[in-house]
Amino acid sequence: MAAQTRTRFSPAGLRMAALMLFIALYTAYSAGPFVWVASMSLRTTSEIAANPYALPWPLHFDKFASAWLDSNYDTYFFNSVVIVLSAVALLTVIGGMAAHCFARYTFRFKGLLYFLIFSTIIFPPQVTVIGLFQIMVEYGLYNNRLGLVLVYVSIQLPVTIYILEAFFARIPKDLFEAARMDGYSEWAIFWKISLPVALPAISTTVILNTILLWNEFLYAVVLITEDDKRTLPLGVLRFLGDQLEDVGMIATGLMIAIVPVVLIYVFFSERLIQGMTAGAVK
Amino acid sequence: MAIVKLDQLGKTYGKVVAVSDVNMTIGDGEFMVLLGPSGCGKSTTLRMIAGLENITEGELSIDGQRMNAVPAKNRDIAMVFQSYALYPHMSVRDNLGFGLKRRQTDKAVVRKRVDEVAASIGLTEYLDRKPHALSGGQRQRVALGRAIVRDPKVFLFDEPLSNLDAALRVSTRAELVRLHRELKATMIYVTHDQVEAMTMGDRVCIMNNGKVAQIGSPMEVYLNPASTFVASFLGNPPMNLVPATTGEGVVESGSGRIAQNGFQPGRKLVLGLRPEDLCPTDKVEDAVVSGRVTSLESLGAETLVHIDTGGTKPVILRGGRNIPAQLDQTLHLTCDPAMARYFDAETGVAIIPGEQQ
Numbered sequence: 001m002a003a004q005t006r007t008r009f010s011p012a013g014l015r016m017a018a019l020m021l022f023i024a025l026y027t028a029y030s031a032g033p034f035v036w037v038a039s040m041s042l043r044t045t046s047e048i049a050a051n052p053y054a055l056p057w058p059l060h061f062d063k064f065a066s067a068w069l070d071s072n073y074d075t076y077f078f079n080s081v082v083i084v085l086s087a088v089a090l091l092t093v094i095g096g097m098a099a100h101c102f103a104r105y106t107f108r109f110k111g112l113l114y115f116l117i118f119s120t121i122i123f124p125p126q127v128t129v130i131g132l133f134q135i136m137v138e139y140g141l142y143n144n145r146l147g148l149v150l151v152y153v154s155i156q157l158p159v160t161i162y163i164l165e166a167f168f169a170r171i172p173k174d175l176f177e178a179a180r181m182d183g184y185s186e187w188a189i190f191w192k193i194s195l196p197v198a199l200p201a202i203s204t205t206v207i208l209n210t211i212l213l214w215n216e217f218l219y220a221v222v223l224i225t226e227d228d229k230r231t232l233p234l235g236v237l238r239f240l241g242d243q244l245e246d247v248g249m250i251a252t253g254l255m256i257a258i259v260p261v262v263l264i265y266v267f268f269s270e271r272l273i274q275g276m277t278a279g280a281v282k
Numbered sequence: 283m284a285i286v287k288l289d290q291l292g293k294t295y296g297k298v299v300a301v302s303d304v305n306m307t308i309g310d311g312e313f314m315v316l317l318g319p320s321g322c323g324k325s326t327t328l329r330m331i332a333g334l335e336n337i338t339e340g341e342l343s344i345d346g347q348r349m350n351a352v353p354a355k356n357r358d359i360a361m362v363f364q365s366y367a368l369y370p371h372m373s374v375r376d377n378l379g380f381g382l383k384r385r386q387t388d389k390a391v392v393r394k395r396v397d398e399v400a401a402s403i404g405l406t407e408y409l410d411r412k413p414h415a416l417s418g419g420q421r422q423r424v425a426l427g428r429a430i431v432r433d434p435k436v437f438l439f440d441e442p443l444s445n446l447d448a449a450l451r452v453s454t455r456a457e458l459v460r461l462h463r464e465l466k467a468t469m470i471y472v473t474h475d476q477v478e479a480m481t482m483g484d485r486v487c488i489m490n491n492g493k494v495a496q497i498g499s500p501m502e503v504y505l506n507p508a509s510t511f512v513a514s515f516l517g518n519p520p521m522n523l524v525p526a527t528t529g530e531g532v533v534e535s536g537s538g539r540i541a542q543n544g545f546q547p548g549r550k551l552v553l554g555l556r557p558e559d560l561c562p563t564d565k566v567e568d569a570v571v572s573g574r575v576t577s578l579e580s581l582g583a584e585t586l587v588h589i590d591t592g593g594t595k596p597v598i599l600r601g602g603r604n605i606p607a608q609l610d611q612t613l614h615l616t617c618d619p620a621m622a623r624y625f626d627a628e629t630g631v632a633i634i635p636g637e638q639q
Contacts, residue, residue, distance in 0.1 A: 174367035177334050182381030182428075183355040196371040 040251035048248050063252040075228055076235030083145055084213045087152035091160050091209050099164030100194050121158045129222050136223055143226050152213050160205045167201035207268050214261050232257045284345045284435040284468050285310050292339030293326050300326045301492045311466045315483035323492035324472045332438050333357050360429035361438040366421045368413040374424050375409040381432045399431040419450045439471040476516055488512050510630035513554050519598045526553040537591040538569035541619050544635030554623035557600035560615040569614035571597050575607050589613055
């Protein structure tokens with residue numbers, strides 16, 4: 001009997017059980033709030049008041065339609081999509097080109113340039129936002145979607161270059177030389193060799209930038225004040241103000257803002273991890 | 283097809299001289315091998331011809347046209363890299379056609395040409411695969427095909443066989459020789475493997491310390507090395523180099539002598555003896571070198587006998603499998619005087635007896 005007990009609770013089994021418990025707790029800790037908000041988004045405020053933690057039944061999908069229609073969400077959503085997609089596209093192209101140059105070429109002041117680009121990330125946004133506000137007003141980019149796109153590109157560019165440069169540097173230089181021998185210009189080599197070979201890293205930066213910019217609030221709230229130019233995070237804030245008493249509706253509004261990011265992550269997480277841990281190009 | 287001329291070609295990186303004063307003309311359809319130890323400048327020379335390195339001194343011309351400032355993409359040269367450098371995101375078909383698409387816009391022509399080349403090097407069934415799904419030998423053939431498909435003026439090879447296993451290397455070597463015969467193209471081939479150089483090259487250019495040590499046909503450089511460096515680099519085992527002094531009609535090696543007219547007595551030089559030209563003899567007076575057998579290496583078809591003659595390095599004799607030699611035995615070796623080579627003791631440059639040096 002004693003021997004059986006020892007077998008059932010072997011040290012390896014105990015370690016595994018402890019690990020599973022830790023993973024379960026961590027999952028509950030990190031995913032719990034999201035699941036709770038998701039559940040509330042499908043329940044009415046009175047249902048939530050009766051039992052805050054109950055499962056959503058019946059499912060009130062109609063709340064999404066009314067949140068969308070009543071609160072100008074279509075405009076915010078459109079603004080977010082346009083601004084984030086433009087910024088991410090610019091980041092990928094400019095960041096990719098810069099990373100390609102840093103990884104492949106030796107040129108004068110390369111180290112200084114690298115330092116200058118990276119030195120911008122040591123200042124917290126709260127420090128720079130006022131100065132940026134002045135600049136944007138001066139150049140007519142205040143309350144302008146293009147202005148916000150440019151700001152987003154500049155704040156995310158250093159990290160984008162950093163991730164891509166690390167990957168580009170691992171691409172064997174023989175590949176580029178072979179393409180040169182095949183008759184291609186440096187420009188063509190960037191588009192036909194660098195970018196496709198670095199697709200895992202490109203995907204990583206696209207996903208990271210999309211998620212970060214989709215949720216960006218500080219620059220948007222300072223640089224955009226007109227309602228028809230607001231992005232989703234600002235829309236959510238307005239929605240919170242409008243629906244102060246209606247917790248269930250607030251949850252629905254939040255879900256509309258979160259769902260695209262969650263979907264992107266769910267569908268592309270494998271590629272994201274692949275890009276972050278990718279080995280040498282064979 | 284083209285004539286490639288290197289005129290006092292040189293390359294410096296800051297103050298470091300990688301290649302200097304390289305002169306050679308590679309004839310139309312010739313297979314020239316650049317051979318030398320690591321860091322001798324052979325790959326740098328090849329890369330200057332390719333246009334992948336700037337030329338800092340001298341002139342490079344192809345068919346009489348100066349190429350120094352012409353970018354790699356406009357030189358009409360194809361290169362096979364040691365790492366194959368296949369584009370990992372493209373299929374074999376796209377890899378083969380990549381260079382051609384740049385020059386030929388008609389897709390049907392590209393497709394036909396790729397199919398032809400793939401068939402000629404046995405790649406037809408792999409055309410839709412990506413490089414990572416190919417074996418080392420197949421990747422090598424794709425790299426080769428990528429060069430052939432463009433029908434360039436000059437082919438360059440940068441140690442293309444060094445990543446292959448021994449058996450595959452032998453068959454690919456033969457394949458390359460066949461290809462050269464068929465294409466009749468000008469080829470420049472870099473290697474540190476002297477077997478490749480001896481078996482493939484019409485001519486071999488041996489390089490050392492960024493300079494040309496000797497250019498000639500494989501047998502020419504093997505039989506008549508221009509310096510002690512070439513003598514000790516070519517051959518396995520290489521030529522025995524024995525310090526010697528000239529006498530009246532003889533050259534004294536310290537442990538023997540060899541009849542040789544044409545030298546003034548009392549001159550110090552280095553006597554070069556190929557291991558296969560040495561032969562055991564019973565007559566002490568005929569011995570060019572004598573010494574104690576220190577080791578015997580039986581290689582199956584032949585035996586290498588190491589003999590301590592009192593010098594810093596043992597003299598090696600290459601004999602048949604039944605050579606009558608035993609450890610610790612004193613062996614006297616003779617050599618046909620016509621096969622002995624002489625080098626200046628100080629400069630290492632080859633000396634021909636009778637010529638004023």
